[in-house]
Amino acid sequence: MPRTAAGHSSPAPHPTPGGPPGSPRLSARGVVKRFGATTALAGVDVDVAAGETVAVMGPSGSGKSTLLHCLAGILAPDAGTVRLGGTDIGTLNERDRSLLRRRRLGFVFQFGQLLGELPAVENVALPLMLQGVARPEATRRAAEWLAALGLAGKEGRRPGELSGGEAQRVAVARALVTGPEVVFADEPTGALDQSTGADVMRALTGATAAAGASLVLVTHDEQVAAWCSRRIHVRDGHVTDAAPGQPAAGPASGASAPGGAR
Numbered sequence: 531m532p533r534t535a536a537g538h539s540s541p542a543p544h545p546t547p548g549g550p551p552g553s554p555r556l557s558a559r560g561v562v563k564r565f566g567a568t569t570a571l572a573g574v575d576v577d578v579a580a581g582e583t584v585a586v587m588g589p590s591g592s593g594k595s596t597l598l599h600c601l602a603g604i605l606a607p608d609a610g611t612v613r614l615g616g617t618d619i620g621t622l623n624e625r626d627r628s629l630l631r632r633r634r635l636g637f638v639f640q641f642g643q644l645l646g647e648l649p650a651v652e653n654v655a656l657p658l659m660l661q662g663v664a665r666p667e668a669t670r671r672a673a674e675w676l677a678a679l680g681l682a683g684k685e686g687r688r689p690g691e692l693s694g695g696e697a698q699r700v701a702v703a704r705a706l707v708t709g710p711e712v713v714f715a716d717e718p719t720g721a722l723d724q725s726t727g728a729d730v731m732r733a734l735t736g737a738t739a740a741a742g743a744s745l746v747l748v749t750h751d752e753q754v755a756a757w758c759s760r761r762i763h764v765r766d767g768h769v770t771d772a773a774p775g776q777p778a779a780g781p782a783s784g785a786s787a788p789g790g791a792r
């Protein structure tokens with residue numbers, strides 16, 4: 531993914547409160563989540579390093595999405611802690627968790643995340659405008675991300691006027707435009723054929739690496755997991771292997787973020 535022709539350098543991502551030197555960017559300890567009589571997570575420990583890309587795998591119903599939602603502050607665990615840098619997410623109220631998600635995390639889902647009535651560029655600019663970035667600047671940065679993801683010329687198209695793969699690349703741009711510390715993706719290629727899915731994974735891992743973000747991705751698909759630097763397996767609410775891995779070094783392109791690396 532090339533730097534945009536204009537070579538703009540967008541403002542650096544907002545400063546983020548880090549943890550102690552050498553500590554993981556994201557760290558879960560003893561996370562338990564129950565839904566009524568179902569224990570979806572039964573005491574899970576996970577560490578994700580800065581720049582690491584982690585595939586979360588496991589059988590249907592094993593707890594993968596619940597783990598992702600707890601790591602991302604979407605669900606509050608019943609027990610245990612989740613720390614993002616120096617922040618203990620569990621101590622935040624719902625409003626602050628929502629602000630943290632908006633400012634420090636990015637999300638790519640299988641579908642449904644784009645607003646159908648807005649053109650691609652506005653879908654990508656929206657998270658910036660919600661942070662108070664003025665519309666012209668937000669639009670400029672959104673257009674840079676779209677161009678970097680191979681979507682130059684398609685800024686004005688609404689999601690329904692894009693292919694599935696193009697729409698997912700718009701979703702990748704939207705997830706990365708704010709300079710998040712961690713991007714969470716839940717089956718981001720689940721609705722795509724294999725070759726389009728590979729294009730989206732190339733875009734997602736390339737953009738994430740270029741932005742210096744970590745990636746936590748839920749997938750059933752071995753070929754999708756192969757784009758990540760590490761896999762963890764969830765079974766019956768337990769993580770069966772979560773050894774610290776290497777920084778991301780998958781088959782991603784040598785990408786360059788429009789906003790500059792973190």
Ligand SMILES: Nc1ncnc2c1ncn2[C@@H]1O[C@H](COP(=O)(O)OP(=O)(O)OP(=O)(O)O)[C@@H](O)[C@H]1O
Nearest residue numbers: 565568569570588589590591592593594595596597
């Ligand atoms: N909101 C909910 N209410 C009740 N039970 C839930 C809820 N969300 C998840 N569960 C249950 O928790 C368990 C783990 O679900 P989860 O969605 O995390 O699994 P998963 O591994 O992501 O599954 P899949 O691969 O099928 O998406 C399952 O038994 C599921 O039925």
